[in-house]
Amino acid sequence: MARDQIDMTPIESRDELVAWLAEGEKPAHDFRIGTEHEKVPFRRDDHSPVPYAGPAGIQALLEGMQTRLGWEPIIENGNIIGLLDVTGGGAISLEPGGQFELSGAPVADLHGTCRELHAHLAQVREVAEPLRIGFLSLGMSPKWTLAETPVMPKRRYEIMAGYMPKVGTRGLDMMFRTATVQVNLDFGSEADMVRKLRASLALQPIATALFANSPFTEGRPNGMLSMRSEIWLDTDRNRTGMLPWAFEDGMGYERYVDYALDVPMYFVKRGDTYHDVTGASFRDLLAGKLDALPGERATLSDWSNHLTTIFPEVRAKRFLEMRGADVGRTSRICSLSALWVGLLYDEAALDGALDLVKDWTAEEREALRVAVPKEGLNARIGNRTVREISRDVLDLSRAGLAARARDNGLGDNETIYLATLDQIVSGGRTNADDLLDRWRGPWGRSVDPVFFEETY
Template identity: 55%
Template sequence: MSAPSQSGGATITDRRQLIEYFENACKPPSRWRLGTEHEKFVFEHDTLRPLPYEGERGIQAFLDKLTRFGWQPMMESGKVVALELGRCHITLEPGGQLELAGAPLETIHETCDEIHVHLKQVKEVAAEMDVGLIGLGFQPKWRRDESPWMPKPRYDIMKAYMPKVGNLGLDMMLRTSTVQVNIDYGSEADMVKKFRVGLALQPVATALFANSPFTEGKPNGFVSYRSQIWTDTDPDRSGMLDWVFDDGMGFERYIEYALDVPMYFVYRDGQYIDASGQSFRDFLAGKLPARPGELPTLSDWDDHLTTLFPEVRLKRFMEMRGADGGPWRRLCALPALWAGLCYDSEALDQAWQLCRDFTAVERNALRLEAPVHGLATPFRGGTLQDIAREVVRIARGGLERRARLDSQDRDERMFLDQLTEIAETGITPAEHLLERYHGPWGGSVDPVFSEFAY
């Protein structure tokens, strides 16, 4: 989850400023970049338990040790809660999940190098502390009440609010882990097309990356329980956004949606002020109960947009949010998938032709069924695997035409090899885990912490 904006920004006195917020983010293709974010659980090797925040073997100590690599601490309420280095950040999710929010980079080669350097650093620190790191969509062993809470006031507000609007919001905060990619848009029309393709095909990404079949040591009946959790977290701020496919979709329509999503907080002078359930529309009118008589700034708007959690999220870039966390090599596959689909005009056209006639009923059915059945999800007389094969094929063509080469003259298609295998076999990563659970692991999830740790 994002850190608060560091500057106040201009005061919003005209709704036109909200539109300009998005318009000013439009970039020509030559300036399009990819930002990859991934989370991972940190655990004690001997107990397989999560790390608390404090103590010699805690998250705070882990962050302190990372500063040897040049990372600078970021503080909230006197506690180190994040690190920054250039345009990269290491942040903490509510349950201590460690996230790398990578820099905007031009190629997947650079993204994979960034991830490799990061994992080398965290593995060095982890070895010193006798702890491990693992990427899975949902924590396979710990109960909710065994998960630590990180000392971020923003999370205190969310912790109190989540149970009022859904049953699984606290699980989302404490026990899920994801990988997502942030992509740029060139114009309002380009944004709309990418948004529609992203939403319609997000269940494909969910199935390809499905990697969360266990809860508290047992199979949970899902291949992506992380994805399922979002269906019972907060209906005001998550979901498939059917209206994105309506005529008239654009920046203004997204603004109307965002204004209708209840707020969490206002950030002032290093403090989070509880505004949970209050209206940003009232804030624009100077009538927010938490800050009566005060108008919001563009930084408040930016903060508010980070509290929306649809399958595709629009900010000054677009976030593709449907994938489970996983092993490091698959972390490079997600930006490759979406760059292949969205950063080549021919591929984007092909992807839109593939999904443009999906009905709202079909899109929502895929969203609900993919976390359960993965690539075996029924669809139009076939399965989601049929769509996944075509999606990966289109993405490979897009990456070939992008022709971004590394020092050995290899293009970015190699980062899709794992997804090609998954799409061709129809076997999700979660199903491989379940096969081990019912076979050599003898009905225990504990081996996942050794066999699949970074």
């Protein structure tokens, strides 16, 4: 989840919110790639979760990373809760259950993304090893109950945790037990944003299937290939889903703003204080009609922070966030970015992606989204399987990456990062399928081997 912003510029109208989104537009030569991934920490000695406090806890890990990197600490109520690279734009933050997140700096190509990732993991290992902390590369913690999962000292998460059970059955699981990888990509105009949003929304279930990597809960198979994705189906329907209205005539910045204005808020931050305003809408704040804060008016930071609490499969801010994938091994983190860069940053590939999904109805897109967590590559839309569609998607992405012609200095362009996805599609097996086979076979129906075999 994004760090909270501070910009107390007052907002007086809906038009200002629309203009704020439009200010994200960039010329194509300035398009950047921002990759984020979460990883679940654990104690190497006994495979238990890592609490925040203590000489070998998350706090000590963050303090060690601060010393190692020299990044600026993010402090809340005296606790270090993240780190910020004020020059490069990257950040390290904590998810509610201690998931350790890198929000990568915006970079020009996939080679830069992968170099950043490898450097980050090397730095984390250097600090974590003396603390006997490891990190899982799964989309959901495979062993611990919700009660056993630690809670990080962040007020926004405290507010969310109190609200989630009121609006769905799985919100706390989402917060405390899942881990994702996403890529953030730019748009050049309102029309470009709409085209990219529609293509990526429709194809997000394809990514969910390709990256399915969360088949275990509390020490046993959970019946899903991507339980992380399944959890989102009953988290909070007011702020999640496939945004069917994004495919209707008239879609643009104004339509997205109108949607976000009516999504219930979690909090309003004033100074260092988070005020619980759960259930109220941003429209109420814009009008100065919050019951919890009578007369308080909206600011740009309120709007920016509110947009980070909306969780559709693709999220629009001043860029677009692809949100459908379980985290996985290092190569898969790079391949997630590669998949979407190839599809969305080349006009011919984007045309092809839109052509691929043009006849899919809202009902079919939703049915695919519901089927994929369990069926993975075998899920169907129309008369085609996700595996068959994935071949077309990878071909389009590969062509888009080749057209970008970004060389790594060794003669390789960005298509090299699709190799792991090619293997998944050619074999017809996700990492979740392989994990389940190992659980039934050499692991002897135990999940403990993941703490050796599925780590960074």
